[in-house]
Amino acid sequence: MPLFRKKTPEPELPAVLPEHLAIIMDGNGRWAKKRGLPRRVGHSYGAQTFRTITKHCEKRGIRYLTVYAFSTENWKRPAEEVEAIMNLLRDYLKESLADFQKENIRTHFIGSFEPLADDIRRLMREAEAVTEHKTGMTLNIAINYGGREEIAHAARCLAEDVQAGRLHPETIDEKMLARRMYTAGQPDPDLILRPSGEYRTSNFMLWQSAYAEYIFMDVLWPDFKPADLDAALAEYARRNRRFGGV
Ligand code: IPE
Ligand code: IPE
Numbered sequence: 001m002p003l004f005r006k007k008t009p010e011p012e013l014p015a016v017l018p019e020h021l022a023i024i025m026d027g028n029g030r031w032a033k034k035r036g037l038p039r040r041v042g043h044s045y046g047a048q049t050f051r052t053i054t055k056h057c058e059k060r061g062i063r064y065l066t067v068y069a070f071s072t073e074n075w076k077r078p079a080e081e082v083e084a085i086m087n088l089l090r091d092y093l094k095e096s097l098a099d100f101q102k103e104n105i106r107t108h109f110i111g112s113f114e115p116l117a118d119d120i121r122r123l124m125r126e127a128e129a130v131t132e133h134k135t136g137m138t139l140n141i142a143i144n145y146g147g148r149e150e151i152a153h154a155a156r157c158l159a160e161d162v163q164a165g166r167l168h169p170e171t172i173d174e175k176m177l178a179r180r181m182y183t184a185g186q187p188d189p190d191l192i193l194r195p196s197g198e199y200r201t202s203n204f205m206l207w208q209s210a211y212a213e214y215i216f217m218d219v220l221w222p223d224f225k226p227a228d229l230d231a232a233l234a235e236y237a238r239r240n241r242r243f244g245g246v
């Protein structure tokens, strides 16, 4: 045995990083099915991947990370599966509240929260409050999130302002809408990653994705490793973004 084991060299970091990375955490159910396990076990492994990848994104210097955890359409799933996902969320929130001092991450939730259990909503508010002053990465967790619901919500906000006489309809522009999205004040995602081999957005960040780069990967989310993220970042750095210009 060699006296000194050589450390695996860190991959060369790409010159251009996405300032805002968004991930559709997909493939938990298929991962479980392949192993003859209940879907909830896949979600539990997926939750572990989420923890690992969040830390890795921070280490790589990502400023904003958005993860799609539960969509407005996911309520269609069997009650038992929805409950398992909610329990994982509850566990994560309790754990992050206990550990928040160790991390420099600002947690923010995006979505419509009325249908969620009261204790989960309270934990979410607490997690936001205790991390508000953090200066590191901003982590947006999308829960009961739907891109169309978000746009409808922004439209309602504008309508209320018009009705109250605070706003004239002719002055409504893109910036005003953006300020009423759940990501107000944040840059749009530069890169949207979807593992699991599906090639669709599934109602994710419809407004914000106008000029996002997409990377679809074949790996199922519970199998997703920091090296997969590094590969996606390297691919992103090779993209030529033109934003309609030349
Ligand atoms: C993503 O994994 C997690 C959620 C949607 C909550 P899925 O549960 O969609 O896994 P697949 O797509 O069925 O494999
Ligand atoms: C999108 O995945 C939602 C999340 C990952 C939270 P889905 O698994 O719900 O999307 P579809 O049904 O394959 O389009």
Ligand code: MG
Pocket: 026, 027, 028
């Ligand atoms: Mg899925």
